[in-house]
Amino acid sequence: MQYRKNRHLQRLAGILEIPQDIVLDLPRITMLxxxxxxxxxxxxxxxYTPSMVRIKLEQGELIISGxxxxxxxxxxxxxxxxxxxxxxxxxx
Amino acid sequence: xxxxxxxxxxxxxxxxxxxxxxxxxxxxxxxxxxxLWGITKKxxxxxxxxxxxxxxxxxPIVRTSKNHIEVVNYYGFPFVIRKIKRRxxxxxxxxLFLFVLNxxxxxxxxxxxVGVKSIPARQIRDLVYENGLRPGALKDDISIKSVENQIAAxxxxxAWVGISFTGIHAVVEIVEKTIxxxxxxxxxxxxxTKDGIITEIIxxxxxxxxxxxxxxxxxxxxxxxxxxxxxxxxxTISNLPPHRIRASGIIKARVWxxxxxxxxxxxxxxxxxxxxxxxxxxxxGQQEFQLKKVAVKPEKLVEVEVFNKKLSWWRNQDIVVESxxxxxxxxxxxxxxxxxxxxxxxxxxxxxxxLQSLIPETAHVLSRNIEVLQMPEENLVRVKVSVETVEDIGxxxxxxxx
Numbered sequence: 001m002q003y004r005k006n007r008h009l010q011r012l013a014g015i016l017e018i019p020q021d022i023v024l025d026l027p028r029i030t031m032l033x034x035x036x037x038x039x040x041x042x043x044x045x046x047x048y049t050p051s052m053v054r055i056k057l058e059q060g061e062l063i064i065s066g067x068x069x070x071x072x073x074x075x076x077x078x079x080x081x082x083x084x085x086x087x088x089x090x091x092x
Numbered sequence: 093x094x095x096x097x098x099x100x101x102x103x104x105x106x107x108x109x110x111x112x113x114x115x116x117x118x119x120x121x122x123x124x125x126x127x128l129w130g131i132t133k134k135x136x137x138x139x140x141x142x143x144x145x146x147x148x149x150x151x152p153i154v155r156t157s158k159n160h161i162e163v164v165n166y167y168g169f170p171f172v173i174r175k176i177k178r179r180x181x182x183x184x185x186x187x188l189f190l191f192v193l194n195x196x197x198x199x200x201x202x203x204x205x206v207g208v209k210s211i212p213a214r215q216i217r218d219l220v221y222e223n224g225l226r227p228g229a230l231k232d233d234i235s236i237k238s239v240e241n242q243i244a245a246x247x248x249x250x251a252w253v254g255i256s257f258t259g260i261h262a263v264v265e266i267v268e269k270t271i272x273x274x275x276x277x278x279x280x281x282x283x284x285t286k287d288g289i290i291t292e293i294i295x296x297x298x299x300x301x302x303x304x305x306x307x308x309x310x311x312x313x314x315x316x317x318x319x320x321x322x323x324x325x326x327x328t329i330s331n332l333p334p335h336r337i338r339a340s341g342i343i344k345a346r347v348w349x350x351x352x353x354x355x356x357x358x359x360x361x362x363x364x365x366x367x368x369x370x371x372x373x374x375x376x377g378q379q380e381f382q383l384k385k386v387a388v389k390p391e392k393l394v395e396v397e398v399f400n401k402k403l404s405w406w407r408n409q410d411i412v413v414e415s416x417x418x419x420x421x422x423x424x425x426x427x428x429x430x431x432x433x434x435x436x437x438x439x440x441x442x443x444x445x446x447l448q449s450l451i452p453e454t455a456h457v458l459s460r461n462i463e464v465l466q467m468p469e470e471n472l473v474r475v476k477v478s479v480e481t482v483e484d485i486g487x488x489x490x491x492x493x494x
Binding site for chain 2: 044045046047048049050070071072073074075076
């Protein structure tokens with residue numbers, strides 16, 4: 001049921017040319033090389049260590065692993081992760 | 093940059109969060125809309141930066157998340173203000189310093205007088221003092237215009253005067269009038285100052301006694317200061333008595349100079365070997381004490397440097413007390429050989445420097461002749477230099493009227 005609703009919304013967004021992250025409440029990830037990672041639309045932090053950051057999303061979580069990771073900006077809408085990002089993984 | 097300034101103005105607190113679930117603390121902060129930055133995790137715990145106003149709101153969050161917090165560092169404008177409030181005297185001192193500086197700068201401390209040549213600076217200084225411009229005067233009280241006018245009115249030799257303040261200096265700039273010297277009207281002749289052959293003679297006033305091509309000796313009369321009244325028809329038949337005038341004219345003549353220089357091929361120079369000894373002598377009144385004696389060996393060459401030390405005059409009135417420190421440097425003779433060409437160059441330079449003082453700067457040099465003299469001595473290089481010039485040899489000599 002949820003899956004079908006999402007498919008409809010996605011098609012609607014495609015027809016009306018509305019960005020899909022707004023329609024489907026998806027996170028938007030902007031990366032600057034492997035130095036910075038800006039994540040918008042998150043639901044909080046699950047775990048934080050210098051080698052791994054787990055961030056809760058609407059569906060599932062995002063696992064960022066790397067070295068010397070640092071949360072340099074933390075707000076309701078966005079998280080800025082700085083350091084050396086090695087791997088970004090979705091876990092749904 | 094702007095964000096950093098914003099953080100500084102609001103004041104930043106860096107805290108250490110320790111406990112089982114520091115992430116919970118972060119999430120609760122996000123929910124409560126508390127802005128966090130610079131989150132790093134180390135072995136001791138989680139370090140978080142937040143603004144000072146947010147710091148007072150986190151107490152319930154800390155309680156619910158069951159964590160411990162500890163302030164590690166704080167900086168920013170609110171903390172500076174608090175520090176200043178505790179040290180009032182420093183602020184008062186700073187304000188007082190600026191006030192005193194401003195007060196002192198508004199007075200004149202020095203007066204510089206620039207541009208005077210014939211007028212004594214003392215006179216101008218006195219005049220300026222009389223008109224109120226003196227060290228210790230307030231800058232605003234001095235009316236520059238009136239002082240300038242006073243100087244210009246009092247001293248007729250001054251063409252222009254300008255006073256300007258540069259900091260605590262008052263600069264009095266003076267431009268003097270150039271007053272032409274009174275011309276000597278006494279009658280005079282023109283006489284040769286050097287031996288030579290006349291190449292050009294133009295009498296502007298007076299009568300020339302020599303002509304172009306003549307050889308003259310030093311002291312010879314060249315232009316005679318005589319003139320005839322009225323129109324000169326024929327000076328020989330004029331029976332009017334000649335009267336004396338001041339002769340003037342242009343006299344150019346060829347003049348020869350000779351000079352001689354010599355230089356040795358092998359010269360002995362004395363160098364300090366580095367060995368030195370110091371002798372000290374103390375003199376009290378008429379008595380002399382040798383504190384440290386130096387045994388000078390007669391066979392060695394020495395150079396002596398003497399330092400005389402006296403007590404300052406006010407301590408040295410009744411008994412004269414002075415010490416003499418003599419430093420003896422050992423010397424060693426060294427023969428330095430220079431090449432034939434170098435020796436020639438040196439001799440030439442010597443000869444030319446001798447000539448330089450004889451030849452006037454206005455002289456036009458026609459030719460230089462350098463001749464190396466052959467001599468029986470092996471060690472000597474002798475050079476003869478002769479220079480031919482064209483120069484003004486006339487000299488105005490006043491005629492004494494008895």
